Amino acid sequence: MRPSFVGAALALAVALGAPAVADTRLTGSGASFPAPLYAAWFKDFSARSDGVTVDYQSKGSGAGIQDYLNRVVDFAASDAAMTDADIARAGGNAVLLPMTAGEIVVIYNLPGVAALKLPRAVYPEIFLGTITRWNDARIAAANPGVALPDTPITVVVRSDSSGTTFNLTSHLAAVDPAFAAGPGAGTSVPWPASDRLVKAPKNDGVTATVMQTPGAVGYTEYGYAKLTGTPMAELENRAGVFVAAGGKGGAVALAAARFDAEMRAFVTDPDDTEAYPIATFTWMIFPKSVADPEKAAAMRQLVAYALDEGQAMAESLGYIPLPAAVIERVRGAAAKIGAGS
Amino acid sequence: MKRVEPAEAGSRPVFRPPSAGEVVADRIFHAGAHAAGVVVVGLLFGIVAKIGLGAWPAVRQLGLGFLGSAVWDPGRGEFGVLAEIWGTLYSSCLALAIASVLGVAVAIFLTQGFLDDRLAAVFRTAIEMLAAIPSVVFGLWGITVVIPALRPVAAALHAHLGWLPPFATAFSGPSLAPGVVVLAIMVLPTVAAISQDALRRVPDRTREAAFGLGATRSEAITRVMLPAAASGILASLVLGFGRALGETMALAMLIGNSGRISWSVFAPANTLASLLASQFPEASGTETAALMYAATVLLAISLGVNVVGTLVMACNRKAG
Numbered sequence: 224m225r226p227s228f229v230g231a232a233l234a235l236a237v238a239l240g241a242p243a244v245a246d247t248r249l250t251g252s253g254a255s256f257p258a259p260l261y262a263a264w265f266k267d268f269s270a271r272s273d274g275v276t277v278d279y280q281s282k283g284s285g286a287g288i289q290d291y292l293n294r295v296v297d298f299a300a301s302d303a304a305m306t307d308a309d310i311a312r313a314g315g316n317a318v319l320l321p322m323t324a325g326e327i328v329v330i331y332n333l334p335g336v337a338a339l340k341l342p343r344a345v346y347p348e349i350f351l352g353t354i355t356r357w358n359d360a361r362i363a364a365a366n367p368g369v370a371l372p373d374t375p376i377t378v379v380v381r382s383d384s385s386g387t388t389f390n391l392t393s394h395l396a397a398v399d400p401a402f403a404a405g406p407g408a409g410t411s412v413p414w415p416a417s418d419r420l421v422k423a424p425k426n427d428g429v430t431a432t433v434m435q436t437p438g439a440v441g442y443t444e445y446g447y448a449k450l451t452g453t454p455m456a457e458l459e460n461r462a463g464v465f466v467a468a469g470g471k472g473g474a475v476a477l478a479a480a481r482f483d484a485e486m487r488a489f490v491t492d493p494d495d496t497e498a499y500p501i502a503t504f505t506w507m508i509f510p511k512s513v514a515d516p517e518k519a520a521a522m523r524q525l526v527a528y529a530l531d532e533g534q535a536m537a538e539s540l541g542y543i544p545l546p547a548a549v550i551e552r553v554r555g556a557a558a559k560i561g562a563g564s
Numbered sequence: 565m566k567r568v569e570p571a572e573a574g575s576r577p578v579f580r581p582p583s584a585g586e587v588v589a590d591r592i593f594h595a596g597a598h599a600a601g602v603v604v605v606g607l608l609f610g611i612v613a614k615i616g617l618g619a620w621p622a623v624r625q626l627g628l629g630f631l632g633s634a635v636w637d638p639g640r641g642e643f644g645v646l647a648e649i650w651g652t653l654y655s656s657c658l659a660l661a662i663a664s665v666l667g668v669a670v671a672i673f674l675t676q677g678f679l680d681d682r683l684a685a686v687f688r689t690a691i692e693m694l695a696a697i698p699s700v701v702f703g704l705w706g707i708t709v710v711i712p713a714l715r716p717v718a719a720a721l722h723a724h725l726g727w728l729p730p731f732a733t734a735f736s737g738p739s740l741a742p743g744v745v746v747l748a749i750m751v752l753p754t755v756a757a758i759s760q761d762a763l764r765r766v767p768d769r770t771r772e773a774a775f776g777l778g779a780t781r782s783e784a785i786t787r788v789m790l791p792a793a794a795s796g797i798l799a800s801l802v803l804g805f806g807r808a809l810g811e812t813m814a815l816a817m818l819i820g821n822s823g824r825i826s827w828s829v830f831a832p833a834n835t836l837a838s839l840l841a842s843q844f845p846e847a848s849g850t851e852t853a854a855l856m857y858a859a860t861v862l863l864a865i866s867l868g869v870n871v872v873g874t875l876v877m878a879c880n881r882k883a884g
Contacts, residue, residue: 285846292848377736382821384638384846410846413637414822418733418831422821424842435707436737 247521252280253287253300254386255426256444257323257505260533260540261300267536268528275521283425285384285410291317291508297518299508302386303410304487316511318559319486321504322529324543326445326473327391328455328501332433333357333372336454340365343459343500347399349376349440350391351406352417357438365459372438375419379432379441382422384411390489390503391442397491398500445469446541462496472499473543480504482549486556502543509560519561526557612863619860622853630857636823636839638847643854645861647823651833652862655740655815656808658829659747660755663808664801666748667755668790671797674756675763676785688760695753703817706746711737711818714745718830729827738820741829746814751804758803762796763789795876802873809866812837836862 633644718735820832
């Protein structure tokens with residue numbers, strides 16, 4: 224009894240004594256889309272680094288940018304990058320760095336239907352509420368041999384302002400002019416008023432609501448659907464090929480990305496035959512001028528870690544590792560962190 | 565402070581003016597109590613003023629049209645809370661209708677001699693325990709238990725009574741109905757507790773007189789006890805209504821958060837409180853002001869309801 228107690232006390236003393244070298248704490252908030260990956264990164268990074276702790280709160284891209292503008296956090300994360308207006312509101316004090324990428328999947332709950340193909344002409348109309356039943360002829364035509372039930376479609380969307388919504392609606396608006404004219408593209412859009420449209424908070428809220436509601440369809444980041452085992456639909460891309468998420472389709476789609484001066488790029492409708500239609504980069508936003516040089520150094524270390532070890536972790540968690548060319552550009556841009564504006 | 569010992573009573577008068585120390589202690593207590601009272605009232609006015617000031621830009625920009633429009637679109641800068649006001653009042657009224665029947669029935673059961681006193685105390689505690697369950701737990705329970713349980717009931721109601729507006733749409737899951745069921749359970753302790761007090765405050769002689777005139781127990785309850793306790797029961801309903809109006813978390817999880825106006829209880833809806841909870845974290849600029857405006861509307865509705873409740877209670881006390 225006694226030796227183990229002494230051992231525990233010693234271990235505790237060592238654990239408490241170790242990080243006394245430098246105590247730097249970085250706090251961030253934002254996107255829930257990459258949150259599972261970021262949680263893994265920050266835990267690993269905090270364990271390896273010398274007294275740097277990173278705390279991240281997954282509360283939605285919109286909320287992260289608000290926190291960044293209100294100077295509540297050291298860095299933010301967003302799937303919708305940051306608009307020019309928001310960069311101006313931050314006084315230009317923002318370095319946008321794509322950190323990882325992911326796919327947005329259309330999840331559904333149809334007991335007995337293990338695989339579902341959704342044509343390009345169909346899924347925007349489901350989200351517009353113009354296709355209302357699962358046994359609609361246009362869905363059935365793409366799924367020969369699948370017994371589609373005669374149940375109404377319940378659409379589940381995000382109730383909060385979200386980068387996932389931004390990427391989905393940007394894609395739907397690019398595909399369907401009626402969607403562009405109606406809800407349009409944005410982090411929070413006016414969805415059509417319908418008895419069959421339910422809003423739930425965050426990626427996990429949408430996943431839970433879809434899983435609880437037979438006949439529901441919703442959208443989340445690929446990792447959430449993979450983690451919970453929710454069935455995902457294969458989507459038809461611009462070239463007319465049905466592609467499932469989770470393969471190399473996302474990386475192929477993003478290979479065509481052209482970054483602007485702020486390192487932003489959105490691929491709303493990729494051309495490649497192998498491309499998965501809805502894929503996006505996701506960004507971290509760091510300040511250019513940081514009062515505390517130790518904090519700035521910690522931020523640069525964090526980015527370096529994410530670009531090296533972090534990318535390897537991305538794939539196993541269902542994210543798309545950044546292409547090598549993008550990693551080099553991000554490494555260059557990361558030098559601006561703490562360099563003053 | 566020096567205590568007057570009995571032995572000294574002979575040498576000193578028993579009744580003496582308070583010592584300087586006692587006067588000071590009394591003054592301090594007085595001032596402290598006064599200050600605490602002022603702080604509480606000041607806090608209420610402070611909250612109203614802060615929210616009102618935050619809402620002012622939206623009030624000026626959107627005016628009363630805010631109350632008459634059902635569009636909430638931060639992208640286009642259009643804001644209106646008609647659908648949320650409707651959802652708040654509709655859900656609270658339905659929940660209160662269920663809770664009033666259950667609550668008053670429970671109050672009668674526990675006060676009119678159906679149970680012996682110790683068993684009644686156990687029941688009372690159990691009902692009051694409902695008030696201690698956190699809202700999130702109610703929400704989770706609603707998602708995992710109430711929604712699946714309602715599914716067959718709702719399907720039958722929609723199939724056979726679909727011509728009635730409340731059952732006009734098919735049930736999909738998160739909607740007004742599960743919200744109302746959970747809300748009714750959350751309001752139940754308030755209604756039951758105050759109704760019991762009201763029934764217990766009716767003098768025993770009243771009931772005995774009714775029995776003396778040959779009334780049966782059910783006649784005594786419905787014809788004599790309930791009318792005598794009516795104003796107290798009414799107050800319990802008003803206070804329960806106030807509680808239902810402000811409930812946030814459980815409803816935000818169950819109601820579907822969709823801002824539209826519908827008579828159907830199987831359609832998703834939204835309330836003012838859940839609108840605030842879901843939109844506030846990422847709001848900026850005009851949307852923040854619009855949310856403050858929505859909070860002001862909610863505050864006005866619930867303050868109004870609580871004032872009515874307090875007045876009814878006061879009248880009741882005067883009459884009793």
